[in-house]
Amino acid sequence: MNDPILKIENITMQFGGVTAIKELSFEVKRGQIYGLIGPNGAGKTTIFNIITGNLTPTKGFVFFENEDITGTKPNKVVYKGIARTFQNIRLFKSMSVLENILIGFDAQANYSYFEAILRLPRFFQKEKEIRQKADELLKIFGIEEFANTNATALSYGNQRKVEIARALATNPKLLLLDEPAAGMNPNETAELSEIIHKIKKDFDLTILLIEHDMKFVNAMCDKLTVLDYGAKIFEGKPADAIVNEKVISAYLGDFNHA
């Protein structure tokens, strides 16, 4: 029970001549909010893509609940219990907020193609179930009024909420949030912080998040890893990270050549 829920073991990722990730290892314990931070281009989203199976690492392994899931296809990774959001919010543009969230419930709506076409009882039953669950999620995030609005019509902060709700609908154990606070004003960021804490508690989640905003990271994360040019330069508590020399110079360097 004390095993880490996620274990990144010696991951190296090379693209042609470029080494994006260099022998990275870290562990996330169940129930933690773990941060992955570092200057732009440090490889954070690349790690996410490796965990979710969008990329297969050149070397190394990803263990989830002690199972080797390295290179597992992205849609199968979701079944294992890992869900993610994207840096540049990727909601389904033609669909409403409700429909976006219902996509997350796709696996739970287990009726067959024929049952849908013939409108057999199981179709109605399962649709009702997932609608109810979707409504609950809408309430938790405070966006019930937008249920039937097209997803792109919402404010940026609300779109981010929809994206997280959609990921939550897949019933994950581990939630990967890629820069969830990006583009938000302080109010929205505070609200987001509250929501993340709440869903972690209510849904018994472990959260791995990528962020830039150090205040947000400080408030949220139990532990973090700092990356620079694909290598780990620090692992530990946020308070210690801020005063660490290597971390400071990495970020300062970022300001210089940004």
Add this chain to the structure above:
Amino acid sequence: MNLDIFLQQLVNGASLGSMYALIAIGYTMVYGVLRLINFAHGDIMMVGAFLTFFATSAGIPFEVAVLIGIVGSAIIGILTDKIAYKPLRDAPKISLLITAIGISFFLENLFTVLFGSTPKAFKAPEYLTKIFHLGNIYLPISVIIIPTVTLLILAIVLWILYKTKYGMAIRALAFDIQTVKLMGIDADRIIMIVFMIGSALAAIGGVFYAVSYPSIDPLMGIIVGLKAFAAAVLGGIGSVGGAVVGGFILGFTEIFVVAMFPELGGYKDAFAFFFLILVLLFKPTGIMGQDLERGRF
């Protein structure tokens, strides 16, 4: 098969392969920079042949007529991009593909209206159609000229791509269009050049086709275009060298399979399709195997 017939089919295959190669290059270059299958490209080949035909019928000397065909096709290719594709650069992919089909259909029907649907006899000058013989084989001289000229053209295209500023820009565009734009390069101008080169080559392919099978009709571009695209995929979409390799493989296959198994003659147009399916099943990146997410020419 004895040596004579083998040699004869070899040159026939080279000649046919050349035509496919010339047209395939245009497909592969446009796909490389725009990730678009330009359905209208095969019809550009038809346009080139018809413009040349029209010019010779009007009494213009053949060489000038060919030039008119090439320049005319290049212009139509550029116009196609400017009018139909450029406005849709940021639109969903499917919109571009639909528009390309629209252009293709438009050209086919326009030329049907202008020239009628019955095939026209294409009169090539004597120095291209003269039949010479080598031992027991009788060959039209075009069968030697076409591959030779094609290889020359290929050398020129590769020179442009690898030794000139524009060529480098084209290759960069295939690699990462966003970054190229950010570096201040006028992507639209480069794309225009790509269409110009591709269309000119297709027109030359069309003239070669017209010389070899001396009848042309407005629908001739469809099947040849389809096959040329299959050749481009076979060789590795995005790679000019691959387009040529694929073109020649297809040309040789068509000629030799039918020569060895005449009963398969009716199916020769289907070979390209089977190559396509095979490539997609076993090696989607084609023979020269470039992964287009890291695209290169």
Add this chain to the structure above:
Amino acid sequence: MKKIVRNIVLIVATLLFILYAQKHFDSYTLSILNNIAIFAILALSYNLINGVTGQFSLEPNGFVAIGAYFTAILLLPADTKVDMFALVDPAPIILQMKAQFLPAIIIGGIAASLVALLLSFPVFRVRGDYLAIVTLGFGFIIRIFAINNPAYTNGAMGLNDIPSNANFIWIGSIALLTFIVMLHIIYSKFGRAMKSVRDDEDAATAMGINTFKIKTYAFMTSAFFEGLGGGLLASMLTTITPDQFSFLLTFQLLIIIVLGGLGSMSGALIATILVMGGMEWLRFLDDNIILFGKDFGAHPGIRMVVFSILLIIMMLFARKGILGDKELFDYFKKKSK
């Protein structure tokens, strides 16, 4: 509750109209209605893979041909086949194939959807881009196969004297059924998944959707109904030849679904009527053109030039078509609870 009542009323009204029309309309009007209804079936199914799932395919003429040939062969009695096959003798299995009307057209549909399944593997595994080229080529291959296998298809001569069981009652009801099936798919998790694949395939995968499976479902469903439509076509026309199933058919369907709005089934219905009407109305363009007292002669092809320009203009300026990607019903729905 209100929705169910509304739907039942609409269905019953349509069925009554179909019965009435079959009984009272003259044969000319009926033939127009039959044409529209068959094209509606084809357009609705084409819309599923192209408009709803966003996979650009050019398959209809190929699958329609498969359905037409299977149905024709199943409907034709053995003696007729023996007499009709002029080039070579019909293959034994061709003589054995026999079925009643409804099973015959269903088998036509199933045959088409099985071919679709085969095509799915090379195409959907790799790049969706290639679907268009593969299906375009497929349409040509079907024609090549039909012409080169006279023992099975009577080659270029085609099949005639096909028993004509298809009347407006059959065709109209099947069109209605197709529309209902399509709506049932769209308003279900499968329709949502198809739209998600269209909108953002990577995000759909990231949410657990097996996009290969969804695309294949859509493709096979489209193929089934296109094959069904082909069977109806064969029975209605009583004569089929390989050249009938040319790219022109696919192009017309493409215009229809673009005009109606890619992804909108009710849009496709409306557009079918408009485009079929338009094709008839513009027929005069292909006849002798007399302008300012001068006879410019007949130039067949002008009509299609006009339609291609129309398509291009639509893509440039009115890409969303008449109903966008929503159904007619959605426009009457209240905004939110």
